[in-house]
Amino acid sequence: MGTTTFSGPIRAGTIRTTNGTTIGTDIANVGYVVMCQDTVQSLAGGALAAVVTDIVIPANSKIVNCIIDLVAAANATTNISVGEVGGNANTIINAVASGTTVGVKALGAGGGGTLEWGDTGTSDLRLTVTSSAATNAGSVRITVMYAQAFNTTVQP
Numbered sequence: 125m126g127t128t129t130f131s132g133p134i135r136a137g138t139i140r141t142t143n144g145t146t147i148g149t150d151i152a153n154v155g156y157v158v159m160c161q162d163t164v165q166s167l168a169g170g171a172l173a174a175v176v177t178d179i180v181i182p183a184n185s186k187i188v189n190c191i192i193d194l195v196a197a198a199n200a201t202t203n204i205s206v207g208e209v210g211g212n213a214n215t216i217i218n219a220v221a222s223g224t225t226v227g228v229k230a231l232g233a234g235g236g237g238t239l240e241w242g243d244t245g246t247s248d249l250r251l252t253v254t255s256s257a258a259t260n261a262g263s264v265r266i267t268v269m270y271a272q273a274f275n276t277t278v279q280p
Contacts, residue, residue, distance in 0.1 A: 222255070
């Protein structure tokens with residue numbers, strides 16, 4: 125299957141502006157398409173010391189969700205964090221416990237970074253992944269979902 129690349133942002137809907145009160149006729153229904161990027165990082169051989177990823181979130185985007193998925197079992201629990209490379213080095217996800225079984229991990233109260241989620245700012249963000257403890261096995265898939273250029277225009 126082929127792929128298509130847009131410079132974004134992508135918005136979808138049939139009515140751009142509200143000029144009445146009838147749903148489906150004259151109330152705006154345009155919204156932003158949610159994008160995602162992901163990376164898989166090995167937990168084997170020791171703690172990750174801020175491994176720079178290929179995840180780059182475009183400027184002025186709004187992060188709407190982050191998923192931590194242990195895709196290969198770890199032999200010991202480690203805390204996984206995701207942050208910004210350089211600049212302010214803001215934390216996107218703070219210390220989510222990996223556990224030792226595969227599957228998606230809940231962000232819970234330690235998810236952190238909610239202010240960073242609201243607006244990524246005027247520069248692209250390149251992300252890093254860190255883990256707090258050495259493990260001899262396991263790998264984690266980090267998926268970041270965002271609405272591109274969400275903060276630069278009047279919302280629908």
